[in-house]
Amino acid sequence: DTAVSQTPKYLVTQMGNDKSIKCEQNLGHDTMYWYKQDSKKFLKIMFSYNNKELIINETVPNRFSPKSPDKAHLNLHINSLELGDSAVYFCASSLLGGGGLKYGYTFGSGTRLTVV
Amino acid sequence: KNEVEQSPQNLTAQEGEFITINCSYSVGISALHWLQQHPGGGIVSLFMLSSGKKKHGRLIATINIQEKHSSLHITASHPRDSAVYICAARIQGAQKLVFGQGTRLTINP
Numbered sequence: 001d002t003a004v005s006q007t008p009k010y011l012v013t014q015m016g017n018d019k020s021i022k023c024e025q026n027l028g029h030d031t032m033y034w035y036k037q038d039s040k041k042f043l044k045i046m047f048s049y050n051n052k053e054l055i056i057n058e059t060v061p062n063r064f065s066p067k068s069p070d071k072a073h074l075n076l077h078i079n080s081l082e083l084g085d086s087a088v089y090f091c092a093s094s095l096l097g098g099g100g101l102k103y104g105y106t107f108g109s110g111t112r113l114t115v116v
Numbered sequence: 117k118n119e120v121e122q123s124p125q126n127l128t129a130q131e132g133e134f135i136t137i138n139c140s141y142s143v144g145i146s147a148l149h150w151l152q153q154h155p156g157g158g159i160v161s162l163f164m165l166s167s168g169k170k171k172h173g174r175l176i177a178t179i180n181i182q183e184k185h186s187s188l189h190i191t192a193s194h195p196r197d198s199a200v201y202i203c204a205a206r207i208q209g210a211q212k213l214v215f216g217q218g219t220r221l222t223i224n225p
Contacts, residue, residue: 031211041153041200043215056212090159096211104149104161105213112157 003027006091006108013081014116021076021111023091029106031055031096032074034066037088037110046089049074050096081115088112119143120205122216130224135190137219139203148186149213150177151202159202162188193223 004025013019025032033056034046048056049068063079078085091108120141129135139148150162163170163177165186170177174193179186190197203216 033212035213041218043202043204043213045212045214048211050211056210058212088157092159104164105151106161107151107159109158 004091004093004106004108006089006111008111009109010112010114012114012116015081015083017081018077018079019081019113020078021089021091021113023074023076023108025072025091025093025106027093027095027106029093029095030071031094032068032071033092033094033105034074034076035090035092037090039087043090047074047076078113081113083115086113086115117142118217119214120203120216122201122203122219124219125217126220126222128222128224129193131194133193133223135193135197135221135223137188137201137203137221139186139188139216141184141186141203141205141214143205143214144208145205146208147206148179149204149206150186150188151204153200153202153218155199162201190221195223195225198222 006023031050033048035043037043046060047066052068065077068074088110090110092105094105123138147164147166149164152160152162165179174191176189200218200220202218204213
């Protein structure tokens with residue numbers, strides 16, 4: 001009954017490969033996010049979807065493509081992986097509703113991506 | 117310079133000590149969040165603040181909107197409080213968080 005679940009937890013892959021990370025939430029939230037945590041543990045927003053609509057698209061290489069098939073899922077596909085893509089990727093969700101953020105954010109446990 | 121700055125970056129204390137972690141931000145915000153990241157890597161949302169003060173168990177978070185400053189306090193600290201504490205500002209008019217660099221807290225028994 002995990003609230004925000006990401007798969008896989010660990011991903012080791014070679015440069016040039018294409019990979020996907022999946023995220024699912026069962027909290028009934030309407031907004032989902034992808035964050036990247038670099039080697040210095042600094043977190044940065046990448047994308048956000050609200051009700052399947054892209055609302056945040058930060059300056060991220062277009063090799064990264066998010067997809068939200070429904071409110072409960074947000075996947076991240078990465079093409080032509082590079083060494084610099086190695087990081088921990090966190091999925092999160094929140095409930096925005098009509099009047100702004102209702103509560104805090106719930107984070108997944110992270111996916112540690114290592115590109116070799 | 118980052119829009120959200122935390123201090124100190126590292127803090128080591130003895131069990132039982134009162135802990136304060138500070139966060140200053142330079143942008144307009146709709147809320148300020150405090151997060152906890154455990155050594156295993158998982159992130160937990162501790163507080164969401166837009167004014168005043170909130171308390172949860174031994175944790176207290178305060179915010180001063182005029183001074184653009186927030187503090188996280190831990191009373192009667194315990195080794196299980198050892199973690200990285202992250203301050204994050206939700207930018208006014210946007211739905212994204214801007215994060216501080218985190219404070220690594222170590223509580224020794």
